[in-house]
Amino acid sequence: MILRALLSLCLALPGVAQEFSPNVPDAHTLHLWQFDEDGAPFADAGAYPHPMEGLLNGASAAHSSLPGLGKAMSFHANAGGEPGAPDLRGAILLARPHIDSGPRDNAPEDFRYFGPDGAFTYEAIVRFDILPHEAGVVACGLISMDGDGDDRSFNFRIEKEGFLSFIPLPHGGAGGLALATIPTSGPHAIDTTHWFHAAVSYDGNEGVPNNLKLYWTKLGPDLTEANRIGSGTLSTGFSGGTGDFAIGNEARAFDGNAEAEPFPGLIDEVRISGVARHPSDFFFVDPSSRISPELVVEHRSDEAHRPDSRLRLEEVLVDSSPEMFPAANGGALVLPPGLHRLDFDFGFGPDNPGGAIKLRCQLEGIDDRWQETERGMGLVCQALDKDGRVISQSRFPFIGTSDGWETTLEDSAMIRRVEPVYIPEDAVSLRLSLNSGSPDTTGFVTLDRLALTLPGEPDTSLWKNGSVELNETTARAAGVPVGWHRDGSDPAIARVVFRSGAGSLALVDGDQQRHGEWSSVQPISPGAGGVFVLSWQEAYNVSSGSLHRATYVNVPPGNYTFRVVGLAGENDPLGDGISLPIVIEPPFWRRSWFGPVLAAGLVALVAAGVVARLRLMAKRRVELLRSQNALERDRIRIARDLHDDLGTRVTVLNMTAALARRDIDIDPAKAHRHLDKMTDAAREMVVALDDLVWAVDPAHDTLDHLASHLTRLAEEMFRDSPVRCRLEIPSTLPARPLGAEFRHHLSLAVKESLHNVLQHAGACEVFLSMECDDDRITITIRDTGCGFDPKADRGGRGLGNTPARIREIGGSYAIDSSPSRGTCIVIICRLPKTPT
Template sequence: MKSTARDMLKVLIVAAGLSATGLSSAAPAFLPYKADPNTLHLWHFDEPAPPFEDAGAIPTALRGMLNGAHAGEKSLEGFGSAVSFAHTPEDEPGIDRPYGPILLAKPELDNTGKDNVNAPFPVMGPDGAFTIEAIVRLDVLPANSPSYAADIVTMDDDNQANRVFLFRIEKPGFLSFVPIAGDAVRGGGLATIPTTGRHAIRTGEWFHVAVTYDGNENASDNLKLYWTRLDSAEQSANLIGRGTLTADLRRELGDFAIGNSGKFNQLGPFEYFPGCIDEVRISSIARRPYDFFFVSPEEKARAIDLLAATRPLQMQVGLTLHQVYVNESMVLRPQSGVPLVLGPGTHRLDFDFGFPVGELADPVAVKCRLEGLDEEWNPTARGMTLTWEMLGEGNVLLGRTVFSTTRSSPGWESDVVDSPMRRRTEPLYVPEGTRRLRVIMSSGAPDTTGCWVIDDLALTRSGKPETNLWVNGDFGRGERTDQIGGIPAGWTRGGSEPAIARLMLADAPALGLLDAEQSHSGLWTCSQALPVRPSKGGETFLISWSEAFNVISGAALHATYMNVPSGKYTFRAIAVTDHPLNRTTQLAFPIVIRQPYWKQAWFMPLVVAGIVVVIGWGLFLNYQRRSRHRLSIIRMSNAVERDRARIARDMHDDLGTRVSLLKHAASVVRQAIDRDPSKARGQAVRLESAATDLVWAMDGLVWAVNPSNDTLEHLAGHLSGLAQEIFREAPVTLRISIPTDLPAVALRSDFRHHFSLAVKEALHNILKHAGPCEASLQLLVEGGTLAAFINDTGAGFDLDNPDAGNGLLNLLSRAREMGGTCEMDSAPGKGTRVVLRCPLPKVPVLLNS
């Protein structure tokens, strides 16, 4: 039974942090390896020429040093000599010598099986576990090297059946391990070599490189890649990435080589970087980070003791929710069992979940669903993905289809350049309302690594397969499409590391993803208008592209749900495995999207109550309006009645008195005309004066009720004529001051009547009591107030003891009826001043109506 895949993480962290307090500050005194029971092969390369002896348990000497490789190069201090893979002009590919430096198990290269390593030559333990390591020194950085890769240790072959693995440095700056099974690749590992920090890649310095595999082919992250700068500060190997082998390495025997590939083709072998390699060791176990020569014996013993004291963990399968994204933004997850509460509206929900490191990663099935939205279990997309989104008017998402890619394409070689492109065709259902298509080519979850290249992207209708509806499907048009950093027209880079998205260049540009990052992802995005309208009810189109890929899925899985409405949901994922102890496992995460306010329980009662209030308020306003209208009618009727009563009263009081006086005077004249003619003549004069007064009273009454006089201008003219008539034969000098630009203000008859009578009363007081004097009448409009100023220089009177016949009470009473004031100022011998102020009426009734 294979050993557990889970590393004791706490142990390794402690081991990595241990330090030797007694070490000297001088350069470390590293010592070469001595073979232990787990050492299969060990080459020190201290010989001046081949053969190079193998100190491992199953030794195989290396006999071929070809094409410019030479021994005796100075190695790391304490390690003797190394093999140099120097680059000279004659080592360039060409007609005469198209091969680079190489170290072989056999003396010569051959395109048959003659250069295959002899059996027995194991590269793994009985359970499939292995560690392959070496120390390397680069003379030039990978980007400046003559070839596209530097093979550190390989088991490759011209015969597809004998190809096993490639452990090498890629030109873009990656450390990779590629397991090969004929024309297929079984996972692998790819990690970015540090360019900053203490382990940053540099020329002229020695680095320890290693790959380990724990033999658990059903576990995630079962392969680890190390890159460690060799100095005194390190007490643990520097892990730069993880990968996954989906099966153990094949136990075939091919061309075992160091520093290059033994595969014989038209390019040579030409997979090397100028530099040196030394101390190559292959072990039958996955070595721990402390189990390398640069870790001091004391620290190694301490880490082993700590590991032994820790109870081993039993392997179990388990799913873990790593992160939740809402509308493409990461959110903080609440405590376990507490639902994530979101605001009203539709949301995009993304879930990153998967297996913890070391747990089973190749279950029979991993499915998920969002309970409350769909009841079907849907398979999760692993690896890299090509997503097609169908957009309607306003870019509303109508549908989404995801095509995933994992493992390797048929015929995959060591890289994209050597691998054949295979055509892939898939159906794509396009809803009826689709107006645009958006394509997203993603490198998947952050821990997914590998390479994927596509070309000749086509979108066709089933009935017209010859017409490509996708523009620029060959990626030929765009910006700098002859460079890996170019951008095809219509496409944009994205993701947490956009540099993962690049153009792959061979004969022509192709869209590619090259991901060696363990914690980042990249993507390409393009959106185009759909040039045709789908059939009614939707239509199935065909999409096709050419592709080559080697994708190493990590432990992370991903699920996306678009346009999730308000409601209560539970995201569930379930893994069904063939593990003998754990058949299934699942995770659950509750989510609540609040209802919009119009769907809340309190909303409808509130709406009904609001409608009732509005209707009631409307009825109240209507009742109030009708009441005001009725009240206005009543007030108008009352005003008419008051006018009638006033007219009747005036006619009775004034005209009746004057008529009675006329009647009495006429009777006296009739009786005295014969007996006392002089008396009759006096009464006739009185009769004439009374008749004149009666005419004036009738004129005043008619003026007051005539609606054509309801203006401020007519009132001013009336008061002016009235004053002149009163003082026509009196010993009073009169001055009248009335503005010529009086505002056009409409007046009611009652206001005119009361105001004119009040002014008339004040003028009559001057006529009766002031004696010979000067008098003045002045009218002014001050804001919304009409003011009358009546002054005289006559006898005056004492305000504290007014004469009852002065009519002062009448003045005050009429002012109050108009809502105004009457101010008087007088003193004996100093004349009198009367100021009458009344607001111009804005309503059809008086204040006391």
């Protein structure tokens, strides 16, 4: 509070903030209270003055107002009761000195609150201590004539949900409503630091849509007019009766209901005028820029200032989302394939409500005849066929005020309503939707005890979930009853309200640009067509905007035209009307090109299948040939090895046996040497045969088996020799598959290289190492022997045959040697690819 007082003091200093001039009474000012007194009574500067006398329940005067406007009133207090409940005794400023549960606190009978033609403007400036939803009150009262008994006329207040509302009450003679959402963003967003101007005006034209205007303006420099946030409609004007007139609250004071709507902050400059003031005709606009009520009359009679009154299509919603549509007749709205919901909003615009002109619409291709449109909220009953298409529809509107309406959904009486509906025999399901109509429709509606019955059988309902069952899911405003779901551009408009411990479906719509909906679909028995009775209990207070809405659900692909005409008489069209072609594209299988493309595709598919089969057969033949070729190469290799190696050994064995047979009698010692040589040759032949078997055995077609074989080969070769062999082979190698040919050539190349070391290097050390990575193997054979000159050597070292073997398997063979410095051989081979 100290910080707020310092802020007010700073705003009052010259040069710190704009200096405002207070309201100056004119001929149309019925009442003007500026609250510059330190206490009650507060003088009325209007043409029909009546001072405000009752400063009660903690209301206090002499608080800082806007610079230049003197003092203000605070209503952020109470004298007991439960916050948020009807028994709260909140701060209030009353026309009479005391509150009375009877007529003694009524304003006098000559108290004027509308002009000669019924028009009025109610306005005040306000500043919040806390925002409405934090205040813990029923509502935040601004100006009211709402008391006890039969003297309830109107409430101009701020709802705790964030709406600015003007609500005619049952005994004032007027019917209708104005409700609009207070901005929470932008230049006029509600807060607790600035002053705001709130106003409602009525132009006196009974029953004309949008004859009520709501304004909400953040006060500051350079304003040229009030910020309009919404519109409403009074179906009839006030009758002139008076009641408990109050500022900053309602004046209800009977058992169980007290002053439960205190404003949580400051109020100043309360004015009641007998005309609908122009948005510029308020104190915060420079006087030279204001349009007075007299100028408004002149403008209305001036043809140049008459607004465009042509019928126009304002918006098209496709599946609840706004859709761009051609502005001029002739262009078509093209939509993708599928079933679509189409909502059309049309009318004469907010400043040209069209009066009593009737409008009829038709969606050619769906409607067999013209349908007369209705404004307001509505309950729509639609019969659907097996494809989900609407085959019959009935709409029951809610517009104006229901019998028994009081102030809110919670305290108004529920009235039973019964309507006949026709359901065709081919209907398989029924869809009920409670919708808030066109976006500029505002108000309240609640339904309960929905039932669908046969005539004469009121106790058996075919509609399930007609009442909200209270449970952990539904016991809150955002709950969703079983079988129902929310829809619309603002689904939060659809709520659950609670009355006497029971819940019911409701719409609370204060937004002038959005709509909400409850909907439910339930199956019905096949063939159960005919006339049924749809009944429910209802309470509503709905202000229709200037727009009409036509809704079509589950519209299938096709070509349509939406048309609207106005009727000057019973059947005489007025003007050109509206015409919008609509094309919902068919699915691709129903388009003209699909048949030829499908046939061509099938031919191409068959051809591709034939080609693929032929390629597969050719591939199999190639694989067979490759396999046969590989087998043939293995056979040739085996035959060559048998001939070159084993054949030679057998020949040597035979020759040695012949020599032994010749010398056994002549020279027995020499014969024994021949027999020893035969034994060695036989042993070598067994080893060679073992090597040949190892090379062709598929069980050894892996890298680790190759390493084991080379290790064993080196150990056996150098076991009884003066050459010392050292092995550098990894202990674990991946089990990479290797072909028989690859293993055979590589093992023979290594064997021949080791054999050359044994035969020619002399006493030395030889190192055999193997390295392997993902795609290649490197084998190094290095000795410390006598060495040789590779260029000069042409002896039988196997140097020509070994490189040839390695090249045959796609590898490389390198040798480096010189006399007395040993020899180093490096064999690098790319590993065969692992088959996938």
